[in-house]
Amino acid sequence: MNAIECQNLTKSYDHKKTFVIKDFSLDVKKGEVFGLLGPNGAGKTTSISMMCGLLSPTSGKLLVSGLNYGDNRSAIQKKIGVVPQEYALYPTLTAYENLSFFGSLYNLKGNDLKSRIELGLEKVNLLDYKNRPIKDFSGGMKRRINLLTGILHQPEILFLDEPTVGVDIQSKEVIISILNDLNQKGTTIVYTSHHLNEAENFCTQIAIIDKGKILAEGSPENLIHQVEGAQNLEEVLLELTGNQIRNDA
Numbered sequence: 001m002n003a004i005e006c007q008n009l010t011k012s013y014d015h016k017k018t019f020v021i022k023d024f025s026l027d028v029k030k031g032e033v034f035g036l037l038g039p040n041g042a043g044k045t046t047s048i049s050m051m052c053g054l055l056s057p058t059s060g061k062l063l064v065s066g067l068n069y070g071d072n073r074s075a076i077q078k079k080i081g082v083v084p085q086e087y088a089l090y091p092t093l094t095a096y097e098n099l100s101f102f103g104s105l106y107n108l109k110g111n112d113l114k115s116r117i118e119l120g121l122e123k124v125n126l127l128d129y130k131n132r133p134i135k136d137f138s139g140g141m142k143r144r145i146n147l148l149t150g151i152l153h154q155p156e157i158l159f160l161d162e163p164t165v166g167v168d169i170q171s172k173e174v175i176i177s178i179l180n181d182l183n184q185k186g187t188t189i190v191y192t193s194h195h196l197n198e199a200e201n202f203c204t205q206i207a208i209i210d211k212g213k214i215l216a217e218g219s220p221e222n223l224i225h226q227v228e229g230a231q232n233l234e235e236v237l238l239e240l241t242g243n244q245i246r247n248d249a
């Protein structure tokens with residue numbers, strides 16, 4: 001069984017006058033690290049938000065671990081973790097209090113929750129900051145805590161919308177190494193990114209999206225091979241989506 005199946009998904013925000021996702025079909029196999037790449041406004045956030053249940057498709061079929069959100073929302077929510085692009089943290093609460101809150105949403109409690117939080121904080125090098133309020137944290141520190149909020153319960157499938165945006169190379173390396181570790185332990189990962197070098201090394205499978213449509217899909221090597229003369233994913237993306245600057249949100 002695939003981790004995710006999308007068949008002919010569409011999304012309109014204006015009562016079907018325009019569609020920002022069109023005829024979107026892909027399968028994510030269990031154990032994959034799947035990257036959704038594309039220019040600004042391509043539809044990455046919209047498509048990943050539908051897959052993790054934050055947005056409903058306008059039409060089409062979407063299965064997560066063989067289940068649809070209409071009949072099995074709470075069963076799906078137990079299997080998945082979500083790391084949104086915007087920080088979902090409470091600024092006046094400490095790192096520990098924030099993580100306790102998010103852990104409790106996944107029914108974690110007591111010593112189990114405490115040890116997962118402490119182990120997580122240690123992995124992201126923030127154990128010494130556990131009693132500091134989030135408002136005192138730098139962008140990179142917040143990103144690392146934001147990541148922990150979605151993975152404390154070791155989800156079967158993890159969705160991340162630009163988990164390394166705006167962070168320094170050190171924080172980025174910690175985040176990617178934690179994600180690699182989770183993937184080795186069996187978590188399927190679906191992520192969006194603008195960092196093409198990162199995606200080239202991190203992903204096992206990639207879909208390139210523009211204007212709400214999937215333009216190409218394959219392993220990084222396969223995509224580079226598909227585009228004549230391309231040496232890397234950046235050249236693939238430019239060839240497929242053009243070099244016009246985008247003013248879309």
Ligand SMILES: Nc1ncnc2c1ncn2[C@@H]1O[C@H](COP(=O)(O)OP(=O)(O)OP(=O)(O)O)[C@@H](O)[C@H]1O
Nearest residue numbers: 013020038039040041042043044045046047248249
């Ligand atoms: N709530 C909304 N209402 C109306 N239009 C929206 C809404 N959210 C997104 N859009 C539009 O949908 C299109 C796709 O946006 P989306 O945020 O999914 O793109 P993206 O690929 O994630 O972009 P970025 O890389 O800039 O984050 C854009 O044209 C955007 O303006």
